[in-house]
Amino acid sequence: MKSVILAATAAIALASPALAQVKVGHLADYSGATSDVGVPFGQGVADALAYINKTGGAGGTQMGVETFDYGYQVPRAISQYKKWSGRDKVVAIQGWGTADTEALITFIAKDEIPYFSGSYAGQLTDPNGSGEKSTKAAPYNFFYGPSYSDSLRAMLQWAAEDWKAKGGSGKPKYVHMGANHPYPNAPKEAGEELAKELGFDVLPAVQFALTPGDYTAQCLTLKDSGANYAYLGNTAGSNISVLRACDTVGAKVQFMGNVWGMDENAMKAAGKAADGVVFPVRTGVVWGGEAPGMQTVREISKISDASGTAYRPVHYISGICSAFYMKEAMEWAAKNGGITGANIKQGMYQKKDWVPAGMEGVCVPSTWTPDDHRGTTTVAIYRAKVGGATEASVDELVKAGTIKLEKVTSVDLPRKKEWLGW
Numbered sequence: 001m002k003s004v005i006l007a008a009t010a011a012i013a014l015a016s017p018a019l020a021q022v023k024v025g026h027l028a029d030y031s032g033a034t035s036d037v038g039v040p041f042g043q044g045v046a047d048a049l050a051y052i053n054k055t056g057g058a059g060g061t062q063m064g065v066e067t068f069d070y071g072y073q074v075p076r077a078i079s080q081y082k083k084w085s086g087r088d089k090v091v092a093i094q095g096w097g098t099a100d101t102e103a104l105i106t107f108i109a110k111d112e113i114p115y116f117s118g119s120y121a122g123q124l125t126d127p128n129g130s131g132e133k134s135t136k137a138a139p140y141n142f143f144y145g146p147s148y149s150d151s152l153r154a155m156l157q158w159a160a161e162d163w164k165a166k167g168g169s170g171k172p173k174y175v176h177m178g179a180n181h182p183y184p185n186a187p188k189e190a191g192e193e194l195a196k197e198l199g200f201d202v203l204p205a206v207q208f209a210l211t212p213g214d215y216t217a218q219c220l221t222l223k224d225s226g227a228n229y230a231y232l233g234n235t236a237g238s239n240i241s242v243l244r245a246c247d248t249v250g251a252k253v254q255f256m257g258n259v260w261g262m263d264e265n266a267m268k269a270a271g272k273a274a275d276g277v278v279f280p281v282r283t284g285v286v287w288g289g290e291a292p293g294m295q296t297v298r299e300i301s302k303i304s305d306a307s308g309t310a311y312r313p314v315h316y317i318s319g320i321c322s323a324f325y326m327k328e329a330m331e332w333a334a335k336n337g338g339i340t341g342a343n344i345k346q347g348m349y350q351k352k353d354w355v356p357a358g359m360e361g362v363c364v365p366s367t368w369t370p371d372d373h374r375g376t377t378t379v380a381i382y383r384a385k386v387g388g389a390t391e392a393s394v395d396e397l398v399k400a401g402t403i404k405l406e407k408v409t410s411v412d413l414p415r416k417k418e419w420l421g422w
Helices: 002-013 035-054 074-088 098-111 148-165 188-197 216-225 236-249 264-274 294-301 314-335 341-347 394-400
Strands: 021-028 062-069 092-094 173-178 229-232 254-257 278-281 378-386 403-412
Touching: 021 035, 021 074, 035 062, 035 236, 035 264, 035 294, 035 314, 062 074, 074 098, 092 314, 148 188, 148 229, 148 254, 148 278, 148 378, 148 403, 173 188, 173 216, 216 236, 236 254, 236 264, 264 378, 264 394, 264 403, 278 403, 294 314, 314 341, 394 403
Parallel strands: 021 062, 021 092, 173 229, 229 254, 254 278
Antiparallel strands: 278 378, 378 403
């Protein structure tokens, strides 16, 4: 919590009393069940917001940012939201988890507060609730990257081709894995339906908790079922336990992670058990890669690492993109009636195939419209490669080539109406 308070204080301290200021909430999981990936993503958001303030703010307006660690507890998220929307009167929020984001959909719509979540649940993409399987309208919800459902659809399309390329006979078997929780369950039905359409045998889902544990029983079930492709719906921490257990019992399965299901830290922790896992990467480049926007990213990273030597996982860069889309929407709002929640929302609709200035080659071109909040339906699929012992630091392992992120393919999904909000 100390670091959270310091982050908030630092961001506010950067604000000049001579400039206008708006308040922004930042909900993060730095201590709960998803903190393994919540920490790097939240740090990316926090560093980006502080950098924006340091370099002139959003259109000359400083952001008074309060970062709050809610420990992945929905009641704490709702309580903090009431403070932000009431006494603090924030104009926008950088949020986090699926359960809390879904719980706030109606509140933020009523209060007209744009909410940029770390949840990519498909139901957050339908602003009008017009989709065939939408549960409700989500007019003030936004996120950067493909939805969980679209990411899984893309990986299943890849898996169907992979099965053919490997000369597989008969129907491949697919299984959904994860906790019985809104986040892992978000793409379950969409994935299973497309898997059937693509010719997979869909096996009963296998559950495991969001926290690390002994998942030998689940891996034995997986092995006995003969599953060929398995979706890991949890974050990296608990997935590491599954990968290790399945490696031990000899379950030969092609694992497919969600965007939070694998990263460089998980590759180090899981070692050879992570070798071969495929998962979506939201940005056009990963740390160490070359793109014009990486110069800006490296400067942002110095906000919390003055030496400039820290290795930043894939989630950190995605957090930066989330903050920069909000920043440019605020700049449009400042020129068109003022920085209010309603105007920021309109600002999100002003550009097509949009890459924020300074983020060229980093943030993937995205488009939001009043009828469709699927910012992108392009899914880049990467493969985790682990080629040796992983006792060294992530930075050293990457430099030595012991762990690598290799791009497998990029899938452009059709923007189907029936997939909106699902």
